[in-house]
Amino acid sequence: MPDNKIFAEHISKGYNPQGEYIYLGAAMHQGEVHAEAAVKIPLKTMNRHGLIAGATGTGKSKTLQILAENLSEKGVPVLLMDVKGDLSGLAKPSNKEDFIFERHNKLNFPFEASGSPVEILSLSKEIGVRLRATVSEFGPVLLARILDLSPAQSGILSVLFKYCDDQHLPLLDLKDLKKILQYATEDGKEELERSYGRISAASTGAILRKIVSLEQQGADLFFGERSFEVEDLVRTNSQGRGYISILRLTDIQDRPKLFSTFMLSLLAEIYTGFPEQGDSDKPKLVLFIDEAHLIFEQASSALLDQIESIVKLIRSKGVGIYFVTQNPADVPADVLGQLGLKVQHALRAFTARDRKAIKLAAENYPISEFYDTKNVLTTLGIGEALVTALDEKGRPTPLAATMLRAPMSRMDILSLAELQELTAASALVQKYNAEIDRESAYEILNQKIDRADAEKAREKAREERKKLEKASSGRKRSSTGPEKAIVKVLTSATFIRGVMGVLNKLIR
Template sequence: MPNTEDFFKYITEGYTFKGEYIPVGAAMLDGETITGAHVKIPLKTMNRHGLIAGATGTGKTKSLQVLAENLSDRGVPVLLMDIKGDLSGLAEPSPGHPKIDERHEKIGLPFEAKKFPVEILTLSEQNGVRLRATVSEFGPVLLSRILDLSDVQTGIVAVIFQYCDDNKLPILDLKDFKKILQYATDEGKEAFEKSYGRISTASTGAILRKVVELEQQGADLFFGETSFEVNDLQRIDENGRGYINIIRLTDIQDRPKLFSTFMLSLLAEIYSTFPEQGDSDRPELVIFIDEAHLIFSEASKALLDQIESIVKLIRSKGVGLYFVTQNPTDVPEDVLGQLGLKVQHALRAFTANDRKAIKMTAQNYPDSDYYDTTEVLTSLGIGEALVSALDEKGRPTPLAATMMRAPMSRMDVLTDSELKNLLSESSLVKKYNETIDRESAYELLNEKIAKADAEEAKAKAKKEQEELDRTSSRSTSRSRSQYQRMNPVVKVLTSATFIRSVFGILTKVMKK
């Protein structure tokens, strides 16, 4: 049986850091909590990404809540994806409970109830700060990957964007993009072929169908103005605490394409906007993606490649990404290999596949003389987890079965009145919730088409008038010609009459 004193020393030495850290709980040995053997996460390595996993009801969301609270307390802004709708309680203090006091006594950490600065964001028509982006901001490559287009179709999208740039046609929303696609193979076909080459009607039709599919998942609400500025995710309140930005996604579970679209655009925007951070003592922003399988399950190969690239690169901007899901196998292996912190709650072995998944999960953790990892994974209780982090030098910390501390904020949702009050005090609601539909490609092309139609109608009318004039001229000429053909006869008749008249007069004179 392992020696408790040796284990205590093993944990305390392995989790001793020079810089700031977050204590998440106390280590456990043989199912018993070792008071004071605190398991900590260095703030310095929280941009190395992480995973929070476990079966339903094992405490994943509460672990996420604990990390978000402690980051905020240390002045680090946080972005949370709230798909189940149970994170808004961060804006109110915990009411407390005897079981919480008992838990913290075992851990050896004081419990303090407090609320945190919270901003509620939304992708849909739910209450909150509206998140939007323009199609132009996506660019042809990112948009093509989201739509899962072929190489030929991607080339057409690139041509469309180039045409709009050359002709100063802003592509702000999906109706702009659909309009320019239709224009390229209809009214503007000749102009496109002359400057950019022929565009296949079949290809534009296929692209339009992909756009309609995206629209059906609610993307028409996301694409448009006013575009959300990612720097607003980095706000600090008057007490020096980082804002916890919560994106309400409770109505998006059946629209994974929209979720993937949003996440990829957000990460791409953060990567292109944030300055290089280097090896700093704390992250600039930490993002928690709850129900992370929604990103990966419906994503195309091109989209997965893009996500994997951003995960690898974005930590240099001081941004940490944390995926929250039921099983580590929900996350692609290339992404999983980039995750420095792992908080693994209990897994349940109900089937042969479950047992296989548990064995694979156990292999992702450092070897330990104190644990049979496979056995521990199935025996953890609610609010307990296997924790493995990176120390300040980037080395794995000792593996520790951990009794996790309780959240300081409410472990429940805000009431409607509380949510209304929170939003009424938000400066971002005033900044982003006005819908703007300024003149863009849709209006400009309709105007161009209307002008072209008017000019065509005018030219047609002019042509018809000219034809009418020519017809009238020919009629007049024929009348004149007929008159001229008749003229000699008239002359003869006139002369004969004159002669007859003269001779008649002369005859009368002679008779007299």
């Protein structure tokens, strides 16, 4: 095997960016850390996406933390999906434990503790800036994919969105959507059929059931106003540091449908809202998706296709996406092939299935004359990883077993009091956390139905009144007819003469 000097030169040549870069650590060879073989990631290639993988407890979250805080320091805003709730410490400086300085002495790299500007976000009613989107903004195509609708059901959903547009009925939340589905096959059935064709009650019923299922995962908290504006993710503070927006998802780990719904909505909004950026010195925004398997495990094929398409195209908007998961196999092959930076922490070989997974994982990395990749994957320590990236010309860098630097920020979570203090000072909390429930399709359709019901009631009352008048008139005619006949008889000349004749006889 080549000696350490040749190895160090090999690594230094591969990781030698000319522009700004992020220092990850130093390469290791034959059990020795080579501080001169620094592993540096060019900042301009951070929009080429990436993967952070490894078994539980090997340091994935700390690697994510290192990348996020260094991007922020370079003026790049970051969005983190914090499923475990252990990333809020980015807001505070490191506690400077002894083992950190020991590590940095080996790396021959100075350590400076610092926190980053942090914004706490939430999809529910937990502490943080509330993230919402309206049903109209989601649109029928994206919503159909989230709900996994059939072509016929998707067509009906598109027709109903068109009807709401034509009638100026705002679709803001799920109660609006449920109301128009009910209206289409009940009170408004004839109206919609005249202009848009027949709408199957069976199909609207199936769509309603899927919406209810989505509601049970908390989507009713996500759909509504005020809609979050993605431009608020790309802010910098007065020192020019990018904001790290941490979306705390600890309360929706068991609701992957909601997580997927939000992620797809966000990616679509970023893709459509951000201008083309092309190649630039640094990304506009970088997203880190922790526990990425939650997105892919229960996603429909249509949803996976949408995610894959966006991942392929969003790079041109200056946006990088980084998936954090236990095994590269958790990420679909078509997505995995788009990832430029790969940081692979240790994998554990406890079973035959584990060994097979390690063999497959090793094939995702460049062949190296310095490493037996399958063996290295099982012997890496905590805070060590195999790294390969793209250089400034888009070429894969050499595979490097790397001792990673320590995070500059706290490697622990914020206390409740610290979280409350952070959110109390947030301008975005004031902007987005007010409850808004303005008049929308639900209220407008209910008013329309009430007016129609009132008109029907008035018409029915008019008909009943006519019937009563007719019946009353008939009774009057039938009761006065015999009376007139009796009067006519009693006043007739014949009757009077007869009576008078009887009286005359009696008098005589």
